[in-house]
Amino acid sequence: MKKEYNKIGIVAGPCSAENRGQMLETAKGLKNIGVGTIRAGLWKPRSRFGTFEGVGEHGLVWLNEIQQELGLKVMTEVALPSHVEAVMKAGIDMVWIGARTSVNPFMIHELAEALKGCDIPVWIKNPVCPDVELWIGAVERLQHAGLKDIRIIHRGFCTVGHHPYRNAPLWELAEDFRTRFPGMPFYCDPSHIAGKRELVPSVCEKALSLHIDGLFIESHCCPQEALSDSSQQLTPAALSGLLDSLHVSIEK
Ligand code: PEP
Numbered sequence: 001m002k003k004e005y006n007k008i009g010i011v012a013g014p015c016s017a018e019n020r021g022q023m024l025e026t027a028k029g030l031k032n033i034g035v036g037t038i039r040a041g042l043w044k045p046r047s048r049f050g051t052f053e054g055v056g057e058h059g060l061v062w063l064n065e066i067q068q069e070l071g072l073k074v075m076t077e078v079a080l081p082s083h084v085e086a087v088m089k090a091g092i093d094m095v096w097i098g099a100r101t102s103v104n105p106f107m108i109h110e111l112a113e114a115l116k117g118c119d120i121p122v123w124i125k126n127p128v129c130p131d132v133e134l135w136i137g138a139v140e141r142l143q144h145a146g147l148k149d150i151r152i153i154h155r156g157f158c159t160v161g162h163h164p165y166r167n168a169p170l171w172e173l174a175e176d177f178r179t180r181f182p183g184m185p186f187y188c189d190p191s192h193i194a195g196k197r198e199l200v201p202s203v204c205e206k207a208l209s210l211h212i213d214g215l216f217i218e219s220h221c222c223p224q225e226a227l228s229d230s231s232q233q234l235t236p237a238a239l240s241g242l243l244d245s246l247h248v249s250i251e252k
């Protein structure tokens with residue numbers, strides 16, 4: 001007898017869009033397992049100078065191809081008003097604001113101004129530092145700009161000391177934040193919390209036990225060759241196996 005699976009939202013895709021082939025192969029793999037929304041970073045906020053900083057606007061055509069040829073929704077990270085202008089011009093379906101941006105009220109203000117009147121879902125990650133008021137303030141600034149469809153991504157926090165995870169999940173802080181915005185879609189990004197593929201399943205399990213609305217997860221057709229976050233990405237096939245083991249299926 002087929003088991004009853006809980007349905008959750010899934011956004012999946014590579015950390016970075018690297019080239020057309022990688023994007024199309026990954027998106028096709030994800031479409032085959034039922035994913036309807038692809039994430040991929042075009043402008044990458046890297047810690048160190050001289051590392052791969054993304055392909056920038058060049059990648060928009062690959063995202064457009066995924067929309068048109070595969071019928072999938074696509075989203076990317078925006079960190080500057082110029083990014084917002086470029087993605088709106090290209091007709092990208094949704095955007096997310098990253099953890100290194102949500103940490104800065106001035107940057108959030110600038111982005112909120114640029115996003116005013118854009119009728120697309122705007123996802124926002126928690127700030128890198130474990131400050132619930134800063135996280136709340138970032139969402140309030142977007143609300144104040146009149147944005148109606150705001151969604152949350154919990155990606156863990158930088159903390160001092162040694163932890164198994166790349167970014168400490170601080171589940172209680174996340175739950176505290178969540179009570180301030182009841183009803184706002186709340187997703188977990190287990191990839192940036194875990195930092196290592198092997199730890200992704202246990203993070204997902206904990207997040208699901210807290211009844212999150214979905215997972216925002218990194219998937220690459222060839223993780224070991226990824227130009228960023230290579231150790232935390234899963235192939236589409238591995239993602240499918242993971243969802244199965246978690247007894248969840250993808251909500252359309
Ligand atoms: C990403 O999603 O690839 C990313 C840069 O994430 P974060 O802002 O959570 O570090």
Ligand code: MN
Pocket residue numbers: 015016218228229
């Ligand atoms: Mn990443």
